[in-house]
Amino acid sequence: MTWYEAVAILIAGMAAGTINTVVGSGTLITFPTLLAFGVPPITANVSNNVGLAPGSLSGAIGYRRELSGQWPRLRRLVVASLIGGLAGGLLLFALPASAFEAIVPVLIGLGCLLVAVQKPLSAWVARRHDATGGVGYHGAWWVWPLVLLAGVYGGYFGAAQGVLLMAILGIGVPETLQRLNAVKNVLALAVNGIAAVLFIVVADVDWVIAGLIAAGAVIGGQLGATVGRRLPDPFLRLLIITVGLAAIISFVAG
Template identity: 70%
Template sequence: MVAIFFAGMAAGTINTVVGSGTLITFPTLLAIGIPPVTANVSNTLGLVPGSLSGAIGYRRELSGQRERLLRLGSASVLGGVSGAVLLLVLPAQAFQAIVPVLIALGCVLVVLQPMISRRVAARAAARGVERPEHGALWVWLLVYGAGVYGGYFGAAQGVLLMAVLGVGLTETMQRNNATKNVLALLVNLVAAILFIFVADMNWTVAGLIAVGSVIGGQIGATVGRRLPAWALRAFIVAVGVAALTQFLIGS
């Protein structure tokens, strides 16, 4: 119980700063003998309060983003439901091939985001048009895709979202991080609601992770807000590489 609580706290902290807290909680649950699917669904429910805690901690950076959150939030909700359904109907091996590719691509996009964003803006200016304030259609589609992935498993969902938001929006890293926290919260929430009704939930595990992740969410908001853009980008890539390594070793 102590291990699960502290794993939840660590996950809440990391999820608020970048995402991928599941890389801590999920292996912990497996190590103490929780079956994989039960561990996954219980972990998803347990991290919902932590995601809410992190989003509240970043409420200052969310100012003026209501319309954007409504637009992109719809993609996250639909993606989260889709991913949760896939978890329940597909074999576990289905995503093993594509998950490492997605994580690696997310890391590359985060690194190259400033250059790509400048080129996208320059091309838009050359055509005499402005970049959509809340992202073009492809941003919505990729947020939906990240939601599918997040509803299915969730590790490194934040890396993917930060890559998409960084390239598709003209915002600071910190404001994008605040947006990411809300989108990830929506994905976890809708997936957890579905799991409550149709999956084998371990309520003790979910409760311990929930309490720990709420505390971690506030820690993460404090730490993450203080990171400069380059340090936040470096931390995102480091977490992404750790996620990629774990997936490759596990497979």
């Protein structure tokens, strides 16, 4: 690896860590960068996942203030993310890449649509649940299984995992987007962390690449927490949709 490739991967990791903390989809920066330098796709995928896991931790710590009062909710949802992340990591070795990549643009598009219509859908969900006693602290019943499915996707590849999680949480859980973004960062950490452990045990991780991405992602996680906390909900929603659409274009063009 040349010095400029190392610098490029470090910078890509920093950008990915920042974007993952604010929205998600940082993989769409690091993964293509690794492919451009000739890293085999599976090695790039697992090394990228291992490298971004510390960035997820950094972002979660950066948003710790918004996690106040949400630990019972987190404990419940983290279980779903851990199960989903492990299942997704196993699917990476059980299925051909084309099998899952075919549905990735559809999943991202659905996430963008859900974020776009989050307010009226949230109101509709709230009205339905008010008739039976309210949505409650943990949100609608379908939040847990959908978080699990988002974890499966995240463990397999993970691009725009944050978009999907924000769509699910934004519609189904009665909280502000900023506080839900903090929850999203912890759930993404759970998914990336369990998948990283699996990859370390059974896959061929390029530790130089993983280390460079990790160093950049940790810095980016703190930058993302600083920037993301200052964004108003409408702007954050617009940013989520924009990143999601960019992800779809990237997949289709690729």
